[in-house]
Amino acid sequence: MNINREQALGYLRDMTRIRRFEETCAEVYSAGKIRGFLHLYIGEEAVACGVLPELSRDDAVLATYREHGHALLRGVPARSIMAEMYGKQEGCCRGHGGSMHLFDASLRFFGGNAIVAGGLPVAVGFGLADRMRRTTRITACFFGDGAVAEGEFHESANLASLWKLPVLFLCENNLYAMGTALDRSEADTDLCEKARSYRMTAASVDGMDVLAVAEAARAGIDYVRAGKGPYFLELKTYRFRAHSMFDPELYRSKAEVEEWKHRCPIEAFKVRARKAGLIQDEDIAAIEADTAREIEDALAFAEAGTLESVENLTHDVYAREQRVAKEGAS
Amino acid sequence: MSATIRINYREALRQGLREALLRDERVFLMGEDVGRYGGSYAVSKGLLEEFGEERIRDAPLSESAFVGAGIGAALNGMRPIVEVMTVNFSLLALDQIMNNAATLRHMSGGQLNVPVVIRMTTGAGRQLAAQHSHSLEGWYAHIPGLRIVTPATLEDARGMLFTALQDPDPVLIFEHASLLNVEGEIAAEPRAVDIDYAAVRREGTDLTLITYGGSLMKAMDAAVKLAEHGVSAEVIDLRTLRPLDDATIVASVVKTHRALIVDEGWRSGGLSAEIMARIVEQAFYELDAPPGRVCGAEVPVPYAKHLEDAAIPQVDGIVAAARDLVK
Secondary structure (H helix, E strand, O other), rough: OOHHHHHHHHHHHHHHHHHHHHHHHHHHHHOOOOOOOOOOOOOOHHHHHHHHOOOOOEEEEEEEEOHHHHHHHHEEEEHHHHHHHHHOOOOOOOOOOOOOOOOOOHOOOEEEOOOOHHHHHHHHHHHHHHHHHOOOOOEEEEEEEHHHHHHHHHHHHHHHHHHOEEEEEEEEEOEEEOEEEEEHHOOOOOHHHHHHHHOOOEEEEOOOHHHHHHHHHHHHHHHHHHHHHHHEEEOOOOOOOOOOOOOOOOOOOHHHHHHHHHOOOOHHHHHHHHOOOOOHHHHHHHHHHEEEEEEEHHHHHHHHEEEEEEHHHOOOOOOOOOOOOOOOOO | OOEEEEEHHHHEEEEHHHHHHHHOOOOOEEEHHHHHHHOOOOOOHHHHHHHHOOOOEEOOOOOHHHHHHHHHHHHOOEEEEEEEEEHHHHHHHHHHHHHHOOOHHHOOOOOOOOOOOEEEOOOOOOOOHHHHHHHHHHHOOOOOOEEEEOOOOOOHHHHHHHHHHHHOOEEEEEEEEEOOOEEEEOOOOOOOOOOOOOOEEEEOOEEEEEEOOHHHHHHHHHHHHHHHHOOOEEEEOOEEEEEEEEEHHHHHHHHHOOOOEEEEEEEEHHHHHHHHHHHHHHHHOOOOOOOEEEEEEOOOOOOOOOHHHHOOOHHHHHHHHHHHHHH
């Protein structure tokens, strides 16, 4: 392992935080505290944990509706995310967005998009603005394999490549677009080929290996930041839980899920890091204890949160409110 | 009296664009054929030569991508003007307009705002048949989070763009294709115009004609004819379809006690129905007759000239409906 103890602890902490946070979300969802759709990232943690620490604070991040983990690692406090899911005004979006629409502009975390591929054109626009203003910022845009079937993916890939925009396209390929397997929706399941057809540099990486992800992300980020144009990185991963809380999982076998669970990114990392002498059992216990405290605090914060007054219901639809009447008019 | 210039609607739009590009370096124009071709309606002709490819950007035929890119660039500090060739093509970008531009502010709890301007031509009258003749501005006006403006005069064609660019929210500008060659005299110096209020374009006492965009001139012509029949028509140009300026509409109806709405859009579930509902809600007891409307026929706009003419509001139809209303 080409990392030091501190880094190893960092990765383990990041992945553990997401895993436990998501498990808690599922529990409180079942208890009726969270409603709406809830899409869990369990199994895919190595993707966000490998990529996000490699970005700078000035870079922009756009994600999908399966974005709790991305928000958490970007620095949105767990309590703020949990309060959002509770629909409380202390949440990061005052309870307007919920699980699928987490935003924190101060962290340049721009959601939270629940339309598959809907964030890609917006990411291209972020890149365009950065390029026109000659900044060294880049935009990282996460999306799933399902998005590759959308026209917006193809339009965005072409435009980003045509204009050589600083956008890192991060395709979280978990093999299923909700319940439709990749080979049942794509004539060509090689996603990198699609990006290359737009003359975009593309690479694929084992998304269950956080260190491999980090290395691949660094290569992509360096490429994009150097002004060479967009970069497509496919992260091969797997969702251990159902698509959402309403999914009976009729489309895949239990055996397949079990097989992937044996490749759990967290357990695999622990084994390697222990073997390399970078972490001990006490470290794992300490991380678990810290995480438990963080989540307990988040739950208490969300429970104690308050509901926004219904009087404010239509506030913030516009940044500039309508002027009511012309001077002199009735 | 200040100097005036003779100008047509297309040139007025171009002056507005040029002014915006000169005054704010964050402004750029992006869309299909806006650069080398000069704009499919020649609105942006000459701008590429003056401002260069960086700021006058020809985009591929990817409405969703370049409208979404306008939204992203606006979120990231720019002031993009996105030109979608026609309202019909804007349907290919509807996801971005409705699911992103219109929602992001509220959905993010007020953290974000999207200062993008999206321009498009709209309307029938040029024998372009069913897929190039829609009037969907009223349909867009259904969506909270958007501002919908419809310049019907030369002053508004020139001035609304700059005001829209100052606005922190997404503004959609609908330019009626039949107005492009309309000529007139306006002040030589561009003036600021608002995008909040309707305007009374002609004062009258017997009934109020309420309209906007490509139908304004028809309503004005109808008012002249009505005067020949002894009917004094007031004409309101809505200018902004969302948010609607209820106060100006209601004030006029309170004065004339009769209202006729002229809308090229379809009648069912359309803007005319909304205006009528507001009049009934806010001025019911002021009315001397049920409000009337002249709308687009409920049909995909046909190609043949006589059929197209019959499918959209015309002066004679407005006059007839108005005379019925004041009987």
